[in-house]
Amino acid sequence: MEFDLIHRYFAPLGLTKSAEQAAIDGTDIGIGDDGAVLSIPAGQQLVVVTDTLVSGVHFPENTSAYDIAWKALAVNLSDLAAMGATPFAYSLGLSLPLECASDEEWMQDFVQGFAGLVKSTGLPIALVGGDTTRSKTLTLTVSAKGLVGNGQAVLRSGAQSGDLIAVTGVLGEGALGLQVAFGNIDSELTAEQKQTALNALNRPQPQLALGMCLKQIANSAIDISDGLLQDLGHIIKSSTKRQVVLGKTVQLGAKIFLEKIPLSSGMQQLFASKVSWSLALSGGDDYQLCMTVSPDKLTELKLRADELGVEIAVIGEVTDGAGIKTYLDGKLVQQTEAGFQHF
Ligand SMILES: Nc1ncnc2c1ncn2[C@@H]1O[C@H](COP(=O)(O)OP(=O)(O)OP(=O)(O)O)[C@@H](O)[C@H]1O
Ligand SMILES: Cc1ncc(C[n+]2csc(CCOP(=O)(O)O)c2C)c(N)n1
Numbered sequence: 637m638e639f640d641l642i643h644r645y646f647a648p649l650g651l652t653k654s655a656e657q658a659a660i661d662g663t664d665i666g667i668g669d670d671g672a673v674l675s676i677p678a679g680q681q682l683v684v685v686t687d688t689l690v691s692g693v694h695f696p697e698n699t700s701a702y703d704i705a706w707k708a709l710a711v712n713l714s715d716l717a718a719m720g721a722t723p724f725a726y727s728l729g730l731s732l733p734l735e736c737a738s739d740e741e742w743m744q745d746f747v748q749g750f751a752g753l754v755k756s757t758g759l760p761i762a763l764v765g766g767d768t769t770r771s772k773t774l775t776l777t778v779s780a781k782g783l784v785g786n787g788q789a790v791l792r793s794g795a796q797s798g799d800l801i802a803v804t805g806v807l808g809e810g811a812l813g814l815q816v817a818f819g820n821i822d823s824e825l826t827a828e829q830k831q832t833a834l835n836a837l838n839r840p841q842p843q844l845a846l847g848m849c850l851k852q853i854a855n856s857a858i859d860i861s862d863g864l865l866q867d868l869g870h871i872i873k874s875s876t877k878r879q880v881v882l883g884k885t886v887q888l889g890a891k892i893f894l895e896k897i898p899l900s901s902g903m904q905q906l907f908a909s910k911v912s913w914s915l916a917l918s919g920g921d922d923y924q925l926c927m928t929v930s931p932d933k934l935t936e937l938k939l940r941a942d943e944l945g946v947e948i949a950v951i952g953e954v955t956d957g958a959g960i961k962t963y964l965d966g967k968l969v970q971q972t973e974a975g976f977q978h979f
């Protein structure tokens with residue numbers, strides 16, 4: 637059944653040529669041999685990212701097969717977007733309960749989730765390999781591969797004091813979706829607001845197009861998977877480390893202006909009754925980009941975002957001095973929650 641599964645469900649997501657035809661033609665080899673053989677064009681670097689999703693940990697157990705597959709690939713493409721890379725391939729490590737493997741409808745829906753996301757990116761992104769095992773818990777490990785011009789990757793370590801901090805989209809929506817999925821938030825929101833939140837949780841849209849423009853614009857970037865404060869913290873820490881390596885004694889920090897954080901109408905409505913920043917600052921599951929840009933690059937960033945129909949909000953600045961401080965209408969507000977951590 638294992639090989640039948642691969643052949644029936646996964647091969648159609650692969651490169652158009654079979655491994656055998658590619659061997660004859662001397663082109664890239666995807667599914668069907670011990671390893672994939674992929675060309676890297678001259679002048680480009682390979683960017684490799686990996687993310688695992690475990691049922692009950694990364695998505696509620698009743699999530700549809702389509703949404704599980706979509707999310708597993710989307711969170712990987714989101715990492716590539718944050719690097720400024722253009723995805724072209726992914727591999728899939730799949731640990732599958734027997735009841736999923738033997739359910740034709742579930743498997744078809746699962747495959748369509750990958751295909752649906754790939755189609756929505758407009759890019760030729762092929763499944764080039766993986767591994768399939770039986771397991772009690774559904775677990776997916778996707779590793780996506782992207783390309784970036786030599787030395788052009790956008791890194792966490794490039795933030796400079798004085799940079800503006802910008803984010804795409806709205807924050808906290810995926811975490812709100814999780815609360816809706818768990819039934820913890822119901823009558824407080826309209827059906828449409830709840831659906832928007834569930835979509836953010838289950839079908840995150842990686843910000844690939846903007847990510848690909850960032851190399852000339854942003855000093856640093858990260859995708860927000862664990863919550864703004866924790867992920868921005870990675871930028872600040874890594875950028876400070878880089879300054880130390882450069883022999884400078886600069887300790888970087890950040891100021892966040894809470895009133896500038898972009899929120900959906902559902903989040904705004906919720907805030908009117910229960911003022912809490914924890915979903916937007918530390919809930920995670922955002923898959924939006926957090927970037928730092930020198931102030932003279934802001935117009936260009938906004939122009940690019942406008943062209944792509946991506947919302948951008950400037951929410952703070954990189955400062956000298958340790959820590960990330962949050963302000964509401966000019967007053968310092970202490971945050972107690974850090975962000976999502978497994979242990
Ligand atoms: N088991 C592991 N072995 C080797 N490197 C790892 C392992 N887990 C994480 N890393 C590396 O540690 C760094 C940070 O990983 P992490 O998973 O925290 O990524 P992230 O992008 O910050 O978060 P997310 O997984 O939520 O997208 C990355 O360079 C990643 O490749
Ligand atoms: C059932 C269920 N419980 C909790 C969450 C929230 N959650 C899980 S992992 C994660 C961060 C990204 O993961 P990683 O750091 O492993 O990439 C977040 C925000 C969820 N989505 N579903």
Ligand SMILES: [Mg+2]
Binds near residue numbers: 715859861
């Ligand atoms: Mg990441």
